[in-house]
Amino acid sequence: MQKMEEAWWDQFRDGHIGIQLCEKCAISQFPPGNMCRGCGSQTGLSIHALGNEPVKVSAKTVVARAVTPLAERSVPYILATFCTASGVRITLPTCRVKTVRERNIDGDSTQVRKTMEAMRDAGQTLEVTVCDCERLLVPHVSAMECGVKK
């Protein structure tokens, strides 16, 4: 048996961003857990991929200075918080988000930030899918290696 967290990162490695759905109350949640934080149910929880669900940008930040080894190797990078229509929030490095990358394939962090800002201002929705880009954050905790080759 695998830890739930490890299973989530395995799926991420395969290109899926997992959101947990509670069958009992139909609430989705992220991060996943062994109980529904809405109704308390401990059964009927399943992970489905965010893939086709439209999301909006609700926050973003350009990390320019860092102190931890992983982040220090990766600066500058952008983290963005995306929000689904059902209110689930998930924060990801935008270099791993296909939609964002496709529009700024050669963009520097300022350009990416401006694009994200424009998307948010316009209330535009986007699909968040994981891309296998080369410029990415590599988790420094070995159990959580996201596995995409650098």
Place this chain on the structure above:
Amino acid sequence: MTLQTDPQIVGVGETKVGKHPTETPNSLATDVARKALFDAGRDWADIDGLIVMEPIVDKHPRHALAMAETFGISSNLRFAQTVNMGGASPALAVKQAFDAISAKAANNILVIASDTPRTGQDRKESVAYFSNQRHPWWEQPIGMLNVTAYGLLADEYQHRYHLEPESMLSIPVALRAHATKNWNAAYTDPLSYVDARQSRYVSHPLRLVECSPINDGAAALLISAEKNQNSKPGIGIAGSGFGTDYDSYTYRLDRQEAAGARSAKSAIDQSRRSVGGGDLLMVYDSYSIAMALQLESLGVSEPGQAANDFANGRFNVDGDLVVNPHGGLLSHGHCGGAAGMHHITELVKQLRNEADQQVSIENGYAYYQAEGGILSANATICFEYLEK
């Protein structure tokens, strides 16, 4: 002659905040504890309770007991506790001391916060200490640092209220002006808007001047239910509150009520008075955005208006409601595990009319609002000046 009273703050002790390369958290703690005892006209033998904040440097598994043994009071204590709630710790420790005394668990409690994260270890390691508190599965792997979580909150806030990324620079600029007149502050060089705009981004939109700098320092309070003829007027608690929220930014839900507002409401209800003109207000300002959000939780600033209020001089030492006259964490300095303690010692000195930069507090009331984590643990205390 000793009189039995309600619990009150009867003594304060502080070190300068900055670099203390020849000191340890324990040696600084001894210094401030001795000062607090002297200030109150008491002796080590009076102490039967000890509450300490957990430091970053030289942390012991039972820190309160480790500190007690350095003072030689190990066998005297009836009450000992180590508090570890991030930035909310000193406020919670003070409340806990009042409660313990009211419950007759102890009569004279020293509350001590002391840390040397600037020179006691590689400073970078101390900054990383906070980032290593981010969630191990959902935050650290994506490169979320402590400042990054606040950066995301700042970005969302600025978007909601249509503010420019530079709008919050009024906060560090105003607090630096306060610190320049405080003897114990770490940063006393003037800071102009031009300087602030040249400060580099750490996590956009937050610039370095909007993030509190790590330093060494310590402060202590003596809280007691005893008074004698030499005692100074005490400081009591008129109301307090605590409010919790998600611990990790990742668990934050969309548009939920701020836990700081719940904690503020409880303190306001208990004291039957809101924060207003003629009061003193101390706010735990780990980042500019933390200051803004807490001022709005207290109902002091309208939503989205906190930085504007700073820019207009409302919180200056000659303003309507003075905020952090010592310079706050942003300019007085952030002493790691001791951060926030100087807010309370400054508040006591101000209420007693003994501060370096004394402000006028007409009503004799001072509020302290603090948060730990990412606005996760929120505490509010309304302090009152008690007549002698």
